[in-house]
Amino acid sequence: MAWNTTAAPEVGSEKHGKNEGYFPDMDTTAEISRALPYLRRYARALTGAQASGDNYAAATLEAILSDRSLLGQTSSIKTDLFRTFHGIWSTSGAPMEEEEDATRRAAQKHLARLTPNTREALLLHTVEEFTYSDIARIMQVDQSEAEELVSLARAEMADAVCGKVMIIEDESIIAMDLESLVTEMGHRVTGIARTHKEAVDLAGSDMPDLILADIQLADNSSGIEAVNEVMTDMGSCPVIFITAFPERLLSGERKEPAFLIAKPYTQEQVRSAVSQAMFFSSTETLTA
Missing domain, CATH: 3.40.50.2300 (Response regulator)
Structure with missing residues (x-):
């Protein structure tokens, strides 16, 4: 999949179909464009491959184009973008790409033993640099649970x-x-x-x-x-x-x-x- 990371879908673009004119202003479009490379990075880390990660990022954009209410759930467009991604990711069962390589299959078995949601929380906090309160909004959990997930992930992965x-x-x-x-x-x-x-x-x-x-x-x-x-x-x-x-x-x-x-x-x-x-x-x- 080829990506243009400098531009999100344009306001009023004809290709929006029934969602034409969906974005409220060009500032919103620009914010989505700036956040998109980081969402793709995060999706790749979760799924294990660029192609599958990009599929989830594309599905996130499609969901936002279909439902304008997905923006404005938090105080940040970037946080809204990640929150929408997480809704899709968790609903799909958080699958990882099937690997033919024996080393990667073994790694996936390690991942299967992790406490649910810990890896996502750790990536959001330490790599994507979201605050605990933002992680709570993205993952739709209490802030105390977000903090516990990050702490647990550190311990589980460091020992693995x-x-x-x-x-x-x-x-x-x-x-x-x-x-x-x-x-x-x-x-x-x-x-x-x-x-x-x-x-x-x-x-x-x-x-x-x-x-x-x-x-x-x-x-x-x-x-x-x-x-x-x-x-x-x-x-x-x-x-x-x-x-x-x-x-x-x-x-x-x-x-x-x-x-x-x-x-x-x-x-x-x-x-x-x-x-x-x-x-x-x-x-x-x-x-x-």
Whole structure:
């Protein structure tokens, strides 16, 4: 599915059919457009694949086009968008895409043992940066329950899987911080690569279970290209991109990562993404 992330359906567009003129103003359309890439990111992380995640995002837009009352349920268009998504997601039984790959099937079995709704709450809080009160509105639960779900998710996922992590990052302070965070979580860091070549060499000597990668490296090489070469040569593993340029990977013009964190990041975001990625391998190789 090709997405134009710069524009939501236009006000008064003829393709709306019976919903023509549905959006109240262009500001609302613009807000939906700004929130859509983040809804797609969230949907990918939940479903395990870009295609299935985009199907849910598309269904969310269709629901809003069909029922104007879905907007205005909260004080934020973005929160309304996620709330609508959750209504569709929970009604469908929160399915994950069927995987042929044995590693991903095993990850899905792990997920099946999680307390219901914990993973969604954790992603909403630590990756999408919603407040507990917003999460409560999105998931239609009490705020105290939202807080409990996030706490429980942290504990369940942190205890579930440990493995080897490779860091591709040219900024020394950030690389050291990431190494410390990952080590504290019980994972082993295979090494830190500052360039494309270093990353490929490091993966060749000790293939990781997870890669943390910036997209712009010290020698002006691409972290995306480095990750793709590692995947081509040695097989797939989950990848978390941590970058000051998230818009480069949320363009809707090519395959996008399920796990993407913008700099400056918080420690909670990294811990959550690492746990998620280790718990549920959701990688689709990017085209550089």
